[in-house]
Amino acid sequence: MDLSYSDEQQHLRENLSSFFSKESTPERVRAAEPSGFDPELWDKIAAMGLPAMAVPEDLGGGGASVLDLVLTTEEFGRKIAPAPLIEAVVATNLLGRVCGTGDSEAAHQLLADAVAGEALVSLALHPLVGGVARLVPAGAVADAVLCVDADEVVALRSAVSPRSPLEVPSNLGTAPLADRGAGVDERVVLASGPQAVAAYELARQEWQLLMAGALVGLAQTALEMGADYAQQRHAFGVLIAWFQTVQHRLADAITDLEGARLLAYEAAWAADEGHANAPALATMAFLFSSEVAFEVAADSLHLHGGYGYTLEYDIQLYFRRAKAWPLAYGDPKDGYGALAARLFEHEER
Amino acid sequence: MDFVTVDNLAEHREAAREWVDNNVRPGWAWEQYTSGTHHTPELHAQLADDGILGAGWPPAYGGSDTDPGYARAVLDAVSDAELYADGWATTNMVLRTIRNVGTEEQKERIIAAGLRGEILIALGYSEPDSGSDVAAAKTRAVRDGDEWVISGQKMFTSTAQSCSHVFVLARTNLDVPKHKGLTMFLVPTDAEGFELQPIYTLGGQRTNATFYSDVRVPDAMRIGAVDEGWRVMRVALVYERGGGGRGSAGPTLAERVATWAQSTQRTDGATYYDDPRNQERLARIAIDEEVARLLGMRVRWMNERGELPGVEGSMTKLFSSEADLRHYSELVDMLGPAGVLRPESGAAPLHGELEHHFRSTVVGTIYGGSSEIQREIIAEGRLGLPRNRPK
Numbered sequence: 010m011d012l013s014y015s016d017e018q019q020h021l022r023e024n025l026s027s028f029f030s031k032e033s034t035p036e037r038v039r040a041a042e043p044s045g046f047d048p049e050l051w052d053k054i055a056a057m058g059l060p061a062m063a064v065p066e067d068l069g070g071g072g073a074s075v076l077d078l079v080l081t082t083e084e085f086g087r088k089i090a091p092a093p094l095i096e097a098v099v100a101t102n103l104l105g106r107v108c109g110t111g112d113s114e115a116a117h118q119l120l121a122d123a124v125a126g127e128a129l130v131s132l133a134l135h136p137l138v139g140g141v142a143r144l145v146p147a148g149a150v151a152d153a154v155l156c157v158d159a160d161e162v163v164a165l166r167s168a169v170s171p172r173s174p175l176e177v178p179s180n181l182g183t184a185p186l187a188d189r190g191a192g193v194d195e196r197v198v199l200a201s202g203p204q205a206v207a208a209y210e211l212a213r214q215e216w217q218l219l220m221a222g223a224l225v226g227l228a229q230t231a232l233e234m235g236a237d238y239a240q241q242r243h244a245f246g247v248l249i250a251w252f253q254t255v256q257h258r259l260a261d262a263i264t265d266l267e268g269a270r271l272l273a274y275e276a277a278w279a280a281d282e283g284h285a286n287a288p289a290l291a292t293m294a295f296l297f298s299s300e301v302a303f304e305v306a307a308d309s310l311h312l313h314g315g316y317g318y319t320l321e322y323d324i325q326l327y328f329r330r331a332k333a334w335p336l337a338y339g340d341p342k343d344g345y346g347a348l349a350a351r352l353f354e355h356e357e358r
Numbered sequence: 359m360d361f362v363t364v365d366n367l368a369e370h371r372e373a374a375r376e377w378v379d380n381n382v383r384p385g386w387a388w389e390q391y392t393s394g395t396h397h398t399p400e401l402h403a404q405l406a407d408d409g410i411l412g413a414g415w416p417p418a419y420g421g422s423d424t425d426p427g428y429a430r431a432v433l434d435a436v437s438d439a440e441l442y443a444d445g446w447a448t449t450n451m452v453l454r455t456i457r458n459v460g461t462e463e464q465k466e467r468i469i470a471a472g473l474r475g476e477i478l479i480a481l482g483y484s485e486p487d488s489g490s491d492v493a494a495a496k497t498r499a500v501r502d503g504d505e506w507v508i509s510g511q512k513m514f515t516s517t518a519q520s521c522s523h524v525f526v527l528a529r530t531n532l533d534v535p536k537h538k539g540l541t542m543f544l545v546p547t548d549a550e551g552f553e554l555q556p557i558y559t560l561g562g563q564r565t566n567a568t569f570y571s572d573v574r575v576p577d578a579m580r581i582g583a584v585d586e587g588w589r590v591m592r593v594a595l596v597y598e599r600g601g602g603g604r605g606s607a608g609p610t611l612a613e614r615v616a617t618w619a620q621s622t623q624r625t626d627g628a629t630y631y632d633d634p635r636n637q638e639r640l641a642r643i644a645i646d647e648e649v650a651r652l653l654g655m656r657v658r659w660m661n662e663r664g665e666l667p668g669v670e671g672s673m674t675k676l677f678s679s680e681a682d683l684r685h686y687s688e689l690v691d692m693l694g695p696a697g698v699l700r701p702e703s704g705a706a707p708l709h710g711e712l713e714h715h716f717r718s719t720v721v722g723t724i725y726g727g728s729s730e731i732q733r734e735i736i737a738e739g740r741l742g743l744p745r746n747r748p749k
Contacts, residue, residue, distance in 0.1 A: 010659050011360050018359065075360065236741045250743045253734075260733035264673040267615050268649035275361045275652060293645045344640060347636035352617040352644055 010273075018080055025084035028057075032087035035323045041091035045183040048171050051092045055126030060097035064105040068220035069124040076277040079222035083251060083273075086226025089330055092187065093131060093147030097123070099128040100155045103212040105164060107200045111210070119164060120151055128194045129150040129171050130164075132212055133325050134338055137163075141190040146186035146337050150177040156190070159210045161201040165194040182333025194204070207284040213338075214288050217278065221273040224302035227334075228266050230304070235259060235309030242314070255312060257346065262305045269298040281312040289351040296344050299335035306331035365430040374431035376463070377408070378439050387440040391714075394564030396442030397520045405432070406475025411446065412656070416490065419457070435746045438608070445517045449479045452525045452544075452581075456593045459582040475537040479544065480518040482526040482559040482568060483591065486511055488730045492527065493537045493588055497570060507578065508545060510615030514725075518554055519548055523569055525594075531585050540587030544579045545570065561718025571730040599698065612644035615689060618708055630692060639688045646681040653677055662739035669739040679722035 014022065032050050043046040063078050064070020078098060085094050105118040107113065122128035133142035137158040142165065145154050153166040161178070169175055175187040190196070236259055239250040249255050276290035284290075306328040310317040310331070317324050325329035338344065388405050405411050409422030413429030419669040424537030436443055448571045453472045456464055469476045473679040488494040497510025508528055515524055523544045545552065548725035551573040582590035609617075618638070631637050653674040660667035666683070689712045690697035701710030 010362055010364075010655060012656055012659050014359060216390075235720040236743065239743070248744070251746060253730075253746055256737035256741075256743050256746060257730065257733040259741055260676070260736035261741065264653075264677050264736060268653055268677060271656065272649055273427060274359060276646075278359060278361050290648075293648060297645050299647065320643075342634075345638035346634055346640040348641040348644070349616070353613070353620065353631070353637075353640065 012120055012274075013079070018077070019048070021077060022080055022084060025081055026087070029055075029088035029090050030256045033090040035326065038091055038326055042183045043179060044149065044174060044177045044185050045091050046093070046147075046185040047091040050090060051129065051150075051171055054090075054092050054094060054097075055129075056320070058124075058126070058144060058285035059094060060130075061105075061124040061127070063098065065103055065109065066122060066349075068105050068108060070105060071099070073159075073269060073279040074277075075218065076274065078215075078219055079273055079277040082219040082222035083226035083229075083270075086223030086228075087230045089227060089230075089253060089326060091183075093129070093150065095216060095223060096131040096147045096151075097129060098219060099212045099215045100132040100153075100321055102215060103162070104130065104199075106208040106211070107205065107215075111200045113199045115164065115197045118316065119166075119199075120154070124321050130155060132216060133157075133165075134213060134216065137190060140196070141188060144186045144337070145177075145186050145189050148189045149177045151189075153200070154194075154209055155209070155212070156187045157206060157295060160203070160206055162199050162205045162209050164197045164199055165189045166197060167195060167347065169191040170284070178335065182330045182336075184330075184333060189350075202325075214291045215280075217338065218273070218276055218291040218339070219226045220293070221232065221269070221276065221294035221298040224298040224331065224335065225266065225273055227327055228269070228302040228305040230322060231306040231309045231331065232259065232262050233307075234324050234327070235262075235312045237338055238309075238313050249312070258308050258312070262301075262308055263295070265301045268307060269301045272297055279320075289348065292344060292351065294349045296341060296348065299341060303329040361655075367427050367434070370425070370428040370431035373428060374435040376434040377432050378600055382436065382441065384438050390442055391562060394558065394562050395517070395520060396563055397445035397517050398443075399520065400439065401436070401441065401443070401479070402445060403475050405436075405443075405446070411450075411475060414474035415469065419465050420473040422473070423456040424526040438629065445478045445520050448481050449477070449521075450527075451481070451594045452479045455525075455580055458593050460585075460588050460606055462544055462579075463578070466582070470681070473669065476521055478521040479523045479596075480515050480521040480526050480566075480568075482515050482518075482524040482545070484513045485511050486567075487610075489513075489724075490731050492591070495527050495529055495540060497526065497528045497612065499526075499530050499541055499543060501574040501577075502574075504577050505574045506543060506577065506620055506627075508543060508570045508575060509551075510566045510570050512570075514557070514565050515554070515563040517561065518547060518566045519556065519564070519580060521525075524552075525549060525581070526570070527587055528588070534585070538584055541584050541589070542587045542590045543575055544581060545575055549575065550571045560720055562714065563718070567638075579642055597681045610647045612640050612683065615643075615708070615712075616640045619692075620716075622707070624655055626696075636692050639692060643685045643688070646677075646685065648735070650674070650681055651677060651680040671736040672727075675726065676729055676736070679719070680729060682715075682719040682722050686712055687718050690716045 032053055037047055058071055062071035062073040063258050066072040083093055101123045104116055108115045123130045129149035129151050130153045133145045134155040142156050148154060150171045152170050153164045156163050180186055195217050220234050222260050239255050242249050271293040276294040279287040279290050310324045312326045313322055313324055316322050379570050381404050390396055398523045407575055409424035410429040410432050412420055412422035413424040414426035415421030447686045449472050453469050456468055483492050499506045499508045499591040518524055523546055526543045527540055528543060529539050530541040551571040557567055559565060619636060622630055624630055657667040658671050658676050696707050699706035700713050738745050
């Protein structure tokens with residue numbers, strides 16, 4: 010057992026921390042609203058090769074581990090960066106897997122474009138219904154969206170791009186969501202059969218894991234905002250940080266948060282090691298960090314008193330995303346049922 | 359970073375189970391449950407005779423040549439057999455404390471007797487008016503020549519009914535701040551003026567109030583320096599919060615209950631597991647158990663690196679004990695009307711384990727520093743919030 014960051018991991022964290030601190034300031038996050046997409050930030054993310062960082066090196070990627078990805082999305086979440094990094098990473102990884110096992114020319118071309126930073130590729134988290142994917146994360150800005158349709162993995166492509174986004178329906182997390190597949194999108198089959206569907210399922214699982222990392226980062230910043238505010242605000246003649254009810258809320262929050270971080274790291278490590286329980290751990294990490302991030306953000310907002318309810322204070326940016334980000338995957342109640350099936354229904358594995 | 363947990367005692371597990379098979383009588387666990395005494399004298403005597411208590415201790419203090427790994431594995435196996443060895447747990451803490459702060463004469467005399475199983479020591483810290491604020495103890499010890507005269511009362515002196523001594527925290531100086539006027543003594547339970555009254559608890563464990571009316575103990579039974587009792591006691595507390603638990607051994611609570619729920623029908627014909635609400639309950643418990651395991655792993659990892667996991671230990675204790683309360687409350691709910699059946703009823707689902715732990719886990723968020731104390735340690739130590747309670 011070793012819970013310390015390696016030198017490389019520490020280096021990665023520091024680099025990304027300074028990158029997002031500089032490129033995803035609260036001002037930039039606000040300026041990117043309501044679409045929730047900052048093209049300049051995206052260009053820099055693409056130029057750094059982050060979307061393809063875990064694609065195998067022989068396919069042009071960076072060969073990073075899943076744990077590296079989680080450390081990356083943790084820093085991304087800390088600054089609630091207005092760019093679809095998680096979707097781009099999991100979709101690009103999926104393209105890598107499809108290209109690793111098949112010879113679809115369209116898949117190779119799309120992967121090459123994604124690796125080169127020329128195409129923004131996203132992932133629809135739910136099967137197509139009548140050829141349409143609803144409320145796709147980054148759907149409004151993605152050149153292509155990867156989906157599953159029966160036993161096929163398909164790409165929905167059109168002239169949509171970060172430069173010519175679709176209209177974004179006003180939404181809680183101010184994210185560039187959009188429906189895809191209707192009208193203009195071209196449907197291109199990339200792979201089919203059980204192996205293709207399994208690769209898509211792995212992408213969904215990876216999404217859960219990277220989202221867990223992002224939510225841990227989000228919660229860490231939200232918690233720090235609450236703790237900082239409590240050290241500045243006076244009530245009844247003392248700092249509110251002196252009140253036990255304030256301290257105890259924050260103590261519960263940081264305890265849950267550190268547990269969530271350990272769980273996300275463990276799940277990433279298990280995925281890297283190919284352990285049989287990796288899928289269950291990914292779902293655990295996702296469900297736990299979703300709940301913790303929302304509770305921490307809600308508590309922190311509450312500690313801001315009336316100011317927390319105003320749009321002027323940044324905590325609302327975190328509060329809204331804490332709820333909205335994980336909802337893309339679906340009702341958490343379904344997630345607990347799916348987790349139970351993974352953990353306890355061995356014969357159906 | 360890696361999350362590999364190695365069972366350092368793997369090579370001893372089988373021999374340890376054999377020891378239990380050969381030495382533990384089937385009725386002991388039930389006897390402990392019904393009597394509330396979490397100590398079985400015959401078991402303790404056998405552990406001493408086989409050198410398991412003395413494993414790893416220096417021969418000069420009565421240590422045995424039994425392999426310490428085997429000894430730990432045997433104690434784990436005893437616990438797996440649902441037997442408590444609370445008398446040894448508290449005695450061991452005090453013996454370790456004596457090794458740290460005792461005189462050479464005390465080490466040779468008291469540690470050796472403890473390892474031979476001749477003495478058993480209970481902890482006398484809490485009082486009627488002080489629990490988590492343990493340094494507020496009022497029990498007095500006044501010097502009289504070569505003796506000390508102790509008077510006062512202790513609460514929750516668990517296992518004292520089986521013990522030969524109580525490790526008593528007493529006030530020896532009234533003129534200094536509360537932490538600085540305390541001293542520790544080993545008080546024999548057969549001393550004149552010592553009395554004990556049983557206290558029965560919600561979880562079934564019997565504990566005691568112990569009374570000290572001008573009990574005289576020789577100065578040789580003072581452990582550590584005069585007025586240094588707070589420091590001495592904290593040495594012992596390190597052993598109490600020492601990370602607890604071992605790697606992964608056996609199925610988790612969620613797994614065990616899920617297996618039961620999948621094979622047990624409710625009155626409506628469905629299994630307990632068929633109900634999606636129960637699936638969510640079990641999934642949530644599984645997550646909490648994994649988080650608690652990871653927090654505990656972190657404490658052990660820091661210990662192994664020689665770091666002091668103060669805040670991390672508090673987080674582990676806070677999260678785990680609070681989670682236990684939620685879990686058993688939820689699981690008793692799951693059983694519906696049958697959730698109220700106690701182990702003694704003979705008719706309870708899962709032998710009444712859930713009902714029993716619903717009662718017994720209540721104390722987890724109270725003893726060893728209540729959840730409120732842990733939150734204060736975390737708020738101050740991790741978040742830098744101002745210390746709230748008076749020193």
